[in-house]
Amino acid sequence: EVVLTQSPATLSLSPGERATLSCRASQSVRNYLAWYQQKPGQAPRLLIYDASNRATGIPARFSGSGSGTDFTLTISSLEPEDFAVYYCLQRSDWPPITFGQGTRLQIK
Amino acid sequence: QVQLQESGPGLVKPSETLSLTCAVSGYSISSGHYWAWIRQSPGKGLEWIGSIYHSGDTWYNPSLKSRVIISVDTSKNQFSLKLTSVTAADTAVYYCARRGASTGFAFDFWGQGTKVTVSS
Numbered sequence: 126e127v128v129l130t131q132s133p134a135t136l137s138l139s140p141g142e143r144a145t146l147s148c149r150a151s152q153s154v155r156n157y158l159a160w161y162q163q164k165p166g167q168a169p170r171l172l173i174y175d176a177s178n179r180a181t182g183i184p185a186r187f188s189g190s191g192s193g194t195d196f197t198l199t200i201s202s203l204e205p206e207d208f209a210v211y212y213c214l215q216r217s218d219w220p221p222i223t224f225g226q227g228t229r230l231q232i233k
Numbered sequence: 234q235v236q237l238q239e240s241g242p243g244l245v246k247p248s249e250t251l252s253l254t255c256a257v258s259g260y261s262i263s264s265g266h267y268w269a270w271i272r273q274s275p276g277k278g279l280e281w282i283g284s285i286y287h288s289g290d291t292w293y294n295p296s297l298k299s300r301v302i303i304s305v306d307t308s309k310n311q312f313s314l315k316l317t318s319v320t321a322a323d324t325a326v327y328y329c330a331r332r333g334a335s336t337g338f339a340f341d342f343w344g345q346g347t348k349v350t351v352s353s
Binding site: 126157159161167168169170171174175178180212214216219220221222223224225226227 | 336345346
């Protein structure tokens with residue numbers, strides 16, 4: 126099973142700042158990594174698929190990079206609505222499909 | 234727009250079977266794609282339970298495989314989850330979702346989730 130480790134667990138930033146979230150895989154997942162945003166009481170929302178492709182309707186301030194075992198989600202300039210929990214997911218070596226444990230992005 | 238809606242009991246007794254259904258609208262399951270069940274609990278985060286293709290082929294999380302059955306009913310445009318011999322550890326919010334071919338087979342559409350509590 127591929128284990129995804131996200132860091133940091135919590136990130137405290139202010140609106141307008143740049144956010145950098147990390148996801149590291151226990152073995153190569155090629156580029157088969159996705160990023161999700163989840164707000165309280167809501168289902169996760171797909172942001173990025175295949176490491177760097179933005180999903181439909183996702184603002185350009187969200188970008189993904191990486192391949193193999195190290196991936197990054199970058200939010201170039203935080204908007205108030207971006208404060209949420211972010212998860213990575215791999216579908217390279219499945220079953221099982223696995224998720225990271227999440228990074229909570231909170232307002233500083 | 235693809236929409237998914239979970240339904241089923243919110244309370245299940247220990248050792249009994251959890252049964253949920255996901256109704257899909259805006260897209261015909263028979264047209265393709267994979268369909269999935271995912272759960273989220275405070276202790277374990279997001280956990281993929283299993284997926285089914287419109288043909289009925291299934292893939293399960295090895296950690297749950299002995300207790301899970303996912304089935305599809307294309308005539309009703311829905312798919313279902315059965316989880317047997319539940320314990321308190323199965324208490325979670327259960328989501329159904331689609332794995333979209335146009336989004337790298339990531340989960341692109343989700344239901345709103347349904348909370349299931351296992352308790353006597």
